[in-house]
Amino acid sequence: MERRRMLVFLFVWVPLSLRAQSVGPRVFTHADTLRGSNTPQRAWWDAAFYDLHVKVNPADSSITGYNSITYRVIKPAREMQIDLQMPLVVDSIVQDGLELSARRDGNAFFVTLIAPQRTGTKKTISVYYHGKPTVATHAPWDGGFVWATDSLARKWIVTANEGLGASVWWPNKDYLADEPDSQRVAVTIPDSLIDVSNGRLRGTTPSPDGSVTYEWFVTNPINNYDVAVNSGHYAHFSDAYQGERGKLTLDFYPLDYHVDTARKQFAQVKPMLQCFESWFGPYPWYEDGYKLVETPHLGMEHQSAIAYGNHFKNGYLGRDRSETGHGLQWDFIIIHESAHEWWGNSITMRDQADMWIHESFATYAEGLFTECQQGKKAGAEYTIGQRKIIRNDRPIIGTYGVNDEGSGDMYDKGANMLLTIRQLVDDDARWRGILRGLNKTFWHQTVTTKQVENYVSRQSGINLGKVFDEYLRTTKIPTLEYKLEGQKLSFRWTSVVPGFAMPIKVTTSTGTLGWIRPTENWKSGAVKLDRPEDFRVDENFYVNARDILKPAADSTTARRDQ
Numbered sequence: 001m002e003r004r005r006m007l008v009f010l011f012v013w014v015p016l017s018l019r020a021q022s023v024g025p026r027v028f029t030h031a032d033t034l035r036g037s038n039t040p041q042r043a044w045w046d047a048a049f050y051d052l053h054v055k056v057n058p059a060d061s062s063i064t065g066y067n068s069i070t071y072r073v074i075k076p077a078r079e080m081q082i083d084l085q086m087p088l089v090v091d092s093i094v095q096d097g098l099e100l101s102a103r104r105d106g107n108a109f110f111v112t113l114i115a116p117q118r119t120g121t122k123k124t125i126s127v128y129y130h131g132k133p134t135v136a137t138h139a140p141w142d143g144g145f146v147w148a149t150d151s152l153a154r155k156w157i158v159t160a161n162e163g164l165g166a167s168v169w170w171p172n173k174d175y176l177a178d179e180p181d182s183q184r185v186a187v188t189i190p191d192s193l194i195d196v197s198n199g200r201l202r203g204t205t206p207s208p209d210g211s212v213t214y215e216w217f218v219t220n221p222i223n224n225y226d227v228a229v230n231s232g233h234y235a236h237f238s239d240a241y242q243g244e245r246g247k248l249t250l251d252f253y254p255l256d257y258h259v260d261t262a263r264k265q266f267a268q269v270k271p272m273l274q275c276f277e278s279w280f281g282p283y284p285w286y287e288d289g290y291k292l293v294e295t296p297h298l299g300m301e302h303q304s305a306i307a308y309g310n311h312f313k314n315g316y317l318g319r320d321r322s323e324t325g326h327g328l329q330w331d332f333i334i335i336h337e338s339a340h341e342w343w344g345n346s347i348t349m350r351d352q353a354d355m356w357i358h359e360s361f362a363t364y365a366e367g368l369f370t371e372c373q374q375g376k377k378a379g380a381e382y383t384i385g386q387r388k389i390i391r392n393d394r395p396i397i398g399t400y401g402v403n404d405e406g407s408g409d410m411y412d413k414g415a416n417m418l419l420t421i422r423q424l425v426d427d428d429a430r431w432r433g434i435l436r437g438l439n440k441t442f443w444h445q446t447v448t449t450k451q452v453e454n455y456v457s458r459q460s461g462i463n464l465g466k467v468f469d470e471y472l473r474t475t476k477i478p479t480l481e482y483k484l485e486g487q488k489l490s491f492r493w494t495s496v497v498p499g500f501a502m503p504i505k506v507t508t509s510t511g512t513l514g515w516i517r518p519t520e521n522w523k524s525g526a527v528k529l530d531r532p533e534d535f536r537v538d539e540n541f542y543v544n545a546r547d548i549l550k551p552a553a554d555s556t557t558a559r560r561d562q
């Protein structure tokens with residue numbers, strides 16, 4: 001039973017990394033480069049507006065539609081890359097009333113342009129398409145369309161496509177570093193269903209053929225993987241939150257038979273917003289509102305329309321990932337996915353390899369929410385509890401330019417790296433200022449790891465380069481080797497990147513933690529310990545510690561439960 005539970009848990013939690021690992025050493029293809037890099041046919045244009053229209057046909061699991069892409073010309077070009085994944089079919093590509101030709105290279109279309117593309121001008125190109133999009137069988141960990149039914153056997157159709165990419169169901173520049181400034185999402189479905197997509201509903205238009213079009217509009221930049229169809233038998237209730245930027249509308253869309261349960265569970269949204277605004281600054285999408293939409297899959301951070309499938313239970317499907325009990329006090333999907341509105345949706349990685357910017361901060365946010373609700377000690381315990389899930393199998397940062405994400409350790413190890421850095425900052429007001437400052441500085445932007453690293457180093461006044469290198473770019477855990485001889489403590493770092501010199505807190509006198517400044521070379525200093533056993537390393541630091549005089553009896557903060 002225990003074993004089975006563990007397998008199920010691993011399955012639902014880490015398949016994205018398993019998928020990459022199952023193929024052994026990762027070999028990247030030409031298609032990966034087309035998908036994950038800023039190709040010459042992408043670099044010359046900047047997406048300004050996606051005008052997406054999709055008709056969903058449940059009868060044969062097909063879709064048909066078009067996306068009119070308005071873009072700014074950065075420099076003149078004759079060829080344009082637009083992504084649309086097989087088996088979908090492009091019917092035509094039109095600019096200025098002329099149909100254009102294109103050559104297909106896997107999931108990329110290279111369109112030959114006729115009209116001159118003058119620097120600084122705005123142009124529009126429309127891509128008409130149809131077909132049966134890839135079906136997601138393990139959403140949200142694979143991607144595509146989910147053709148589900150609810151417990152009353154009624155249609156429930158949603159999309160999820162992080163990682164795989166939005167081009168699995170609609171044509172766009174499927175490249176993280178380029179977001180449109182705004183987007184329309186017009187979804188046509190049978191009129192028995194209600195569609196909830198991103199942003200605000202501008203209107204519904206019924207058709208004589210028994211379909212209805214829901215026109216949603218996002219007035220902010222949006223990650224294309226966040227654009228979603230959610231069509232089902234939804235109920236709707238609303239609320240409002242008085243936040244840092246005024247009134248934020250809250251709209252909730254559970255299935256109609258879940259309204260009462262949802263009203264109770266979704267009461268967690270206001271304390272979540274209060275906690276996260278205090279730590280991260282204003283919710284990033286007041287104009288587009290905050291929404292929770294029930295989905296047949298577990299959840300996804302679909303911008304301003306969070307996908308929710310945690311069965312109205314606290315924890316992660318009723319479990320506490322930290323195994324401290326603290327995680328059973330709140331709903332994992334409400335807290336984690338909403339944290340992505342700041343970390344991931346407002347501040348977005350420019351390359352899939354830097355996905356830790358989304359997941360490390362969102363996972364750390366779980367600890368901060370625990371702190372808001374249950375106190376600072378509980379918050380730290382929650383994050384420390386997640387160390388058991390860390391694998392140190394491969395680096396957190398993946399390979400650049402090929403749409404490759406790094407280790408699943410970006411969640412729990414990344415959160416523990418941030419908890420460690422908070423100790424180094426050693427000033428909660430400053431730490432809050434850094435988290436809020438990141439959101440202010442990179443508000444609605446796409447960023448690189450280096451930008452985030454440099455910001456945190458600059459604002460903390462500490463050069464954290466080696467700390468980031470160690471935790472993000474290696475699978476090593478810093479190990480503090482030490483020995484106690486009377487009241488003399490000797491110590492050094494091992495299992496670290498060259499030059500690693502992170503200060504750390506240890507028991508310098510019985511009952512008191514003080515700073516030491518280890519390097520890779522042995523250093524020593526005086527301590528005042530009543531008994532040698534009084535010595536410990538502050539467990540808020542994600543490190544190992546090894547008493548070299550007692551090699552068999554490791555004291556670790558990193559793997560205390562193993």
Ligand SMILES: [Zn+2]
Nearest residue numbers: 336340359362
């Ligand atoms: Zn996440």
